Amino acid sequence: MSEYKNRAIVLKQRPQGEIQDGDLVIEERSVRAPGDGEVVAQILWLSLDPYMRPRMNDSKGYMDPIGIDEPIVGESVARIVESRSDKLEVGDLVTCYSGWQEYVTFPADAPMVYKIHQKDNVPLQTYLGVAGMPGRTGYCGLMYVGLPKPGETVVVSAASGPVGTVVGQTAKSEGCRVVGVAGGPEKCDFVINELGFDACVDYKAGNLEADLKAACPDGIDVYFENVGGAVTRAVAPLLNNGARVPICGYVSAYNATDMARWKHLSTFSRLWIPCPSTAFSSSLNGRTSIRKSRTSWLHASPVEN
Numbered sequence: 001m002s003e004y005k006n007r008a009i010v011l012k013q014r015p016q017g018e019i020q021d022g023d024l025v026i027e028e029r030s031v032r033a034p035g036d037g038e039v040v041a042q043i044l045w046l047s048l049d050p051y052m053r054p055r056m057n058d059s060k061g062y063m064d065p066i067g068i069d070e071p072i073v074g075e076s077v078a079r080i081v082e083s084r085s086d087k088l089e090v091g092d093l094v095t096c097y098s099g100w101q102e103y104v105t106f107p108a109d110a111p112m113v114y115k116i117h118q119k120d121n122v123p124l125q126t127y128l129g130v131a132g133m134p135g136r137t138g139y140c141g142l143m144y145v146g147l148p149k150p151g152e153t154v155v156v157s158a159a160s161g162p163v164g165t166v167v168g169q170t171a172k173s174e175g176c177r178v179v180g181v182a183g184g185p186e187k188c189d190f191v192i193n194e195l196g197f198d199a200c201v202d203y204k205a206g207n208l209e210a211d212l213k214a215a216c217p218d219g220i221d222v223y224f225e226n227v228g229g230a231v232t233r234a235v236a237p238l239l240n241n242g243a244r245v246p247i248c249g250y251v252s253a254y255n256a257t258d259m260a261r262w263k264h265l266s267t268f269s270r271l272w273i274p275c276p277s278t279a280f281s282s283s284l285n286g287r288t289s290i291r292k293s294r295t296s297w298l299h300a301s302p303v304e305n
């Protein structure tokens with residue numbers, strides 16, 4: 001056992017629908033002393049991603065469910081505070097799959113441990129967002145599955161989140177007309193005025209079908225699916241012949257109480273495997289090169305995060 005006082009957010013019981021008090025609790029957990037080749041890292045930034053909710057259910061998706069009494073899974077930005085490895089030194093910054101806790105011990109060569117070479121202008125938390133897993137997912141999903149062409153109309157749901165942000169700004173840089181879908185005027189304002197999308201439809205305003213049709217006068221060539229539900233139903237009639245629909249996620253179903261109805265979603269998730277460097281890829285080269293390209297973009301400042 002090491003000297004660190006560690007608090008972890010632990011799954012105590014599986015949520016039924018929305019997460020309730022008592023489903024997750026904060027507990028003190030010991031930190032294992034590092035063995036040969038291992039390091040201890042202090043977590044600086046934790047990621048909170050939609051996929052964590054389905055992993056609290058007792059059903060196998062593309063990854064195993066979180067065990068009861070185990071910390072909630074998740075990627076983080078961490079600083080190495082102790083090292084018994086020549087691969088990482090004390091003070092190095094990494095992204096790692098630590099789960100929601102303050103300290104963690106792991107082998108320096110564990111999967112999903114990547115050293116951060118921080119660039120000016122690029123805040124550390126960005127390595128969990130635009131320059132991290134969601135950003136890679138959005139970039140790969142759009143470029144490898146969506147195949148956007150100049151002049152086409154690209155629609156992306158959950159437009160103000162890290163995936164949508166990268167999808168929309170990448171599509172803009174490919175010369176597309178870009179329409180976001182987001183909830184509420186504040187998010188839509190951000191999507192248009194900060195991110196530079198051509199339009200944004202507020203799906204909570206009550207006129208989804210009509211507003212989306214007005215925002216897409218030439219129909220939709222690429223729909224980047226993040227949410228499912230009513231937004232997908234509004235998109236479907238507007239899809240042009242030959243349209244592409246990268247299916248990235250279905251947030252509207254993540255709190256469902258009847259998960260049997262949504263079993264097909266894990267199949268869709270597995271279809272991302274051919275796309276290099278998503279959460280499932282083992283391609284280190286792809287991962288680091290995409291991270292470099294996103295951070296260079298941020299460094300040069302055209303991308304909001």
Ligand SMILES: NC(=O)c1ccc[n+]([C@@H]2O[C@H](COP(=O)([O-])OP(=O)(O)OC[C@H]3O[C@@H](n4cnc5c(N)ncnc54)[C@H](OP(=O)(O)O)[C@@H]3O)[C@@H](O)[C@H]2O)c1
Pocket residue numbers: 049050051133134137157158159160161162163164181182183184187203226227228229231248249250251252253269272278279280
């Ligand atoms: N396949 C992969 O490898 C992979 C990797 C990363 C992410 N993903 C998926 O990508 C999607 C976006 O991820 P993100 O991290 O960028 O998420 P995010 O935008 O930070 O969060 C999801 C957003 O979805 C919107 N939302 C919630 N319920 C909704 C509903 N019923 N209808 C419409 N919108 C709803 C909310 O925004 P509003 O306030 O605008 O409603 C919420 O902020 C998620 O589905 C996630 O699971 C997949």
